[in-house]
Amino acid sequence: MKKITVKLASSSYPIFVERGILSQAGKMISKLLPSRKSRCFVITVAPVLSLWGDRLKESLTSAKLDFTLLEMPDGERSKTFTTVESLAERMAAKGADRNAAVIAFGGGVVGDLAGMLASIYMRGVEFFQIPTTLLAQVDAAIGGKTGVNLRTGKNLLGTFHQPRAVLSDPELLTTLPDREFRAGLFEVIKSGVIRDRKLFEVMEEEREKLLARDLEVMERVIHDCARIKAEVVAADEKESNLRRILNFGHTIGHALEADTAYRHFLHGEAVGWGMAAAAMIGTAVRKTSPELAQRIVSCVLAYSPLPEVNSRGEDIVQRIRGDKKTVAGKVHFVLPVSVGKVAIYNRVPDSVVIDAVQQLHYLSRN
Numbered sequence: 188m189k190k191i192t193v194k195l196a197s198s199s200y201p202i203f204v205e206r207g208i209l210s211q212a213g214k215m216i217s218k219l220l221p222s223r224k225s226r227c228f229v230i231t232v233a234p235v236l237s238l239w240g241d242r243l244k245e246s247l248t249s250a251k252l253d254f255t256l257l258e259m260p261d262g263e264r265s266k267t268f269t270t271v272e273s274l275a276e277r278m279a280a281k282g283a284d285r286n287a288a289v290i291a292f293g294g295g296v297v298g299d300l301a302g303m304l305a306s307i308y309m310r311g312v313e314f315f316q317i318p319t320t321l322l323a324q325v326d327a328a329i330g331g332k333t334g335v336n337l338r339t340g341k342n343l344l345g346t347f348h349q350p351r352a353v354l355s356d357p358e359l360l361t362t363l364p365d366r367e368f369r370a371g372l373f374e375v376i377k378s379g380v381i382r383d384r385k386l387f388e389v390m391e392e393e394r395e396k397l398l399a400r401d402l403e404v405m406e407r408v409i410h411d412c413a414r415i416k417a418e419v420v421a422a423d424e425k426e427s428n429l430r431r432i433l434n435f436g437h438t439i440g441h442a443l444e445a446d447t448a449y450r451h452f453l454h455g456e457a458v459g460w461g462m463a464a465a466a467m468i469g470t471a472v473r474k475t476s477p478e479l480a481q482r483i484v485s486c487v488l489a490y491s492p493l494p495e496v497n498s499r500g501e502d503i504v505q506r507i508r509g510d511k512k513t514v515a516g517k518v519h520f521v522l523p524v525s526v527g528k529v530a531i532y533n534r535v536p537d538s539v540v541i542d543a544v545q546q547l548h549y550l551s552r553n
């Protein structure tokens with residue numbers, strides 16, 4: 188079994204990545220529960236429940252776990268405090284106490300929301316992640332950030348609450364809608380560019396297999412990404428700032444999402460364009476060689492189609508200034524230096540950003 192340990196000062200926990208691990212979830216979770224009387228509350232959404240619910244139920248039942256399934260409405264719009272409160276009411280009505288455990292069984296929306304619920308229910312109960320989207324397996328389920336949206340903006344309420352364990356089963360991804368799956372692959376490309384040359388080469392060379400969802404290659408890339416995120420999160424506890432590299436492609440990516448009211452791009456797709464833009468910006472400020480930029484752009488485009496970019500460069504510049512990651516007006520760009528290595532740079536002129544957005548217009552139409 189492929190196990191990665193997230194080593195934090197306060198707690199360490201394992202991430203398991205393995206095909207078919209869903210069938211062992213009951214056995215694995217039961218070993219980690221705070222008490223033999225602990226009751227489990229599985230938070231999930233209808234699509235996941237109908238496709239994979241039986242498999243999870245069988246596994247929890249055969250491990251003799253006491254569990255309740257709590258379904259929440261699907262989609263980013265349900266990631267609100269109102270949903271957290273209504274789930275907490277349902278837990279309380281079922282008699283959940285301090286020994287309860289919350290199990291997130293879904294994508295990043297379920298993971299972020301269930302994590303928030305677990306972090307505040309009776310001031311905090313155990314939490315397990317069974318991520319079911321590629322984005323959640325490579326990113327959202329790791330690192331302990333929880334959150335819900337306010338009407339004013341995304342993820343404005345949040346806590347840190349580390350899971351007791353993360354169980355990632357690549358088989359679950361065989362039922363993901365194609366667009367969701369490909370969107371997740373851009374986050375894999377990101378992990379390669381920031382920290383792992385080999386992983387980036389796999390993304391270049393194994394495109395066909397990945398798009399065909401070959402389970403062996405998927406297991407490998409998910410494992411690599413989980414390891415990279417675990418390393419960065421653990422190191423960041425000591426030398427804060429390393430976590431910033433995870434933001435590669437996200438400065439422009441977030442701005443593109445916000446500028447289209449979160450309706451035009453999936454998050455990963457916006458990150459795909461954001462990485463292409465960062466590569467071109469890197470070239471303009473002489474941190475990235477033209478060859479490297481070309482390689483990154485080609486790799487992104489190889490996983491297209493991507494939605495067209497129509498935003499005005501000036502609007503993107505304004506959005507970047509308003510981003511919650513922009514501290515005291517300084518915009519930190521993560522720029523590629525070589526495959527597997529990036530640098531943080533905060534002196535990118537607005538005109539360079541505007542040019543890069545212009546190039547995205549062109550790339551996205553040809």
Ligand SMILES: NC(=O)c1ccc[n+]([C@@H]2O[C@H](COP(=O)([O-])OP(=O)(O)OC[C@H]3O[C@@H](n4cnc5c(N)ncnc54)[C@H](O)[C@@H]3O)[C@@H](O)[C@H]2O)c1
Nearest residue numbers: 232234294295296297319320322323326327332359362363
């Ligand atoms: N906490 C973090 O560090 C972190 C990091 C990145 C993203 N996020 C958050 O993650 C969220 C996005 O997550 P997401 O992309 O997983 O979206 P999502 O959770 O909305 O899932 C996407 C869609 O896929 C469906 N689905 C899930 N698993 C499936 C499966 N196995 N088969 C078929 N359909 C399935 C879902 O029902 C949903 O309709 C955002 O809210 C974002 O803020 C959090």
Ligand SMILES: [Zn+2]
Nearest residue numbers: 374437454458
């Ligand atoms: Zn992301």
